[in-house]
Amino acid sequence: MDNVITRLAAVRAEIASAEEENDRPAGSVTLVAVSKTFDAAAIRPAIDAGQRVFGENRVQEAQAKWPALKSEFADIELRLIGPLQSNKARDAVALFDVIETVDRDKIAAELAKEIARQERRPRLYVQVNTGSEPQKAGLDPREAVAFVHRCRDTHGLAIEGLMCIPPVEDNPGPHFALLDKLAGEAGLDRLSMGMSADFRLAIAFGATSVRVGSAIFGTR
Numbered sequence: 001m002d003n004v005i006t007r008l009a010a011v012r013a014e015i016a017s018a019e020e021e022n023d024r025p026a027g028s029v030t031l032v033a034v035s036k037t038f039d040a041a042a043i044r045p046a047i048d049a050g051q052r053v054f055g056e057n058r059v060q061e062a063q064a065k066w067p068a069l070k071s072e073f074a075d076i077e078l079r080l081i082g083p084l085q086s087n088k089a090r091d092a093v094a095l096f097d098v099i100e101t102v103d104r105d106k107i108a109a110e111l112a113k114e115i116a117r118q119e120r121r122p123r124l125y126v127q128v129n130t131g132s133e134p135q136k137a138g139l140d141p142r143e144a145v146a147f148v149h150r151c152r153d154t155h156g157l158a159i160e161g162l163m164c165i166p167p168v169e170d171n172p173g174p175h176f177a178l179l180d181k182l183a184g185e186a187g188l189d190r191l192s193m194g195m196s197a198d199f200r201l202a203i204a205f206g207a208t209s210v211r212v213g214s215a216i217f218g219t220r
């Protein structure tokens with residue numbers, strides 16, 4: 001428990017120093033604490049230490065632990081950072097405040113339907129498969145800008161930013177640069193990129209939110 005508090009403080013300090021080093025305003029980078037695989041008891045110390053933005057990669061896992069915590073702490077912001085199946089769109093819209101993994105028309109259409117039906121409007125990011133990896137979710141970089149426009153024009157969805165997960169074996173810098181370039185082309189200024197190993201670098205490339213799991217909660 002103490003470890004979570006200590007590590008969270010260290011990550012926050014690193015974010016603050018990266019903001020300063022890159023002439024970014026203090027507090028301009030949002031820390032998304034990725035709590036996947038950890039239960040409510042492990043998460044609670046982070047909440048008690050003031051952390052309010054959390055990321056989960058599975059809808060079902062999040063449903064098991066977050067509704068109770070969210071009703072206790074009304075200002076918690078929960079982000080879906082894992083792949084979304086269209087049959088989970090209803091549950092995702094009901095639970096998450098931000099969905100970072102919009103990556104195809106079928107999902108966009110389902111989300112639009114649920115947003116209208118539930119009158120809940122999670123903020124949305126488009127995931128880009130910057131490494132064009134066959135097994136990975138996200139749009140091919142060449143299709144990302146057109147998809148952002150289609151989300152708005154065809155599906156009536158406002159997109160807040162772009163998200164990427166660089167290939168593990170690559171230097172992440174070029175992937176962060178590509179995401180930043182695509183966001184510029186799409187007229188977006190929010191970038192979700194950077195994880196435990198590379199969040200400082202992501203901030204140098206313009207990340208507005210970083211998704212940090214193991215550096216806070218420990219190894220999974």
Ligand SMILES: *Cc1c(COP(=O)(O)O)cnc(C)c1O
Binds near residue numbers: 036057081196197211
């Ligand atoms: C698990 C996960 C993270 C956090 O990874 P760490 O290396 O533990 O910081 C970030 N983003 C996504 C999409 C994840 O699934």
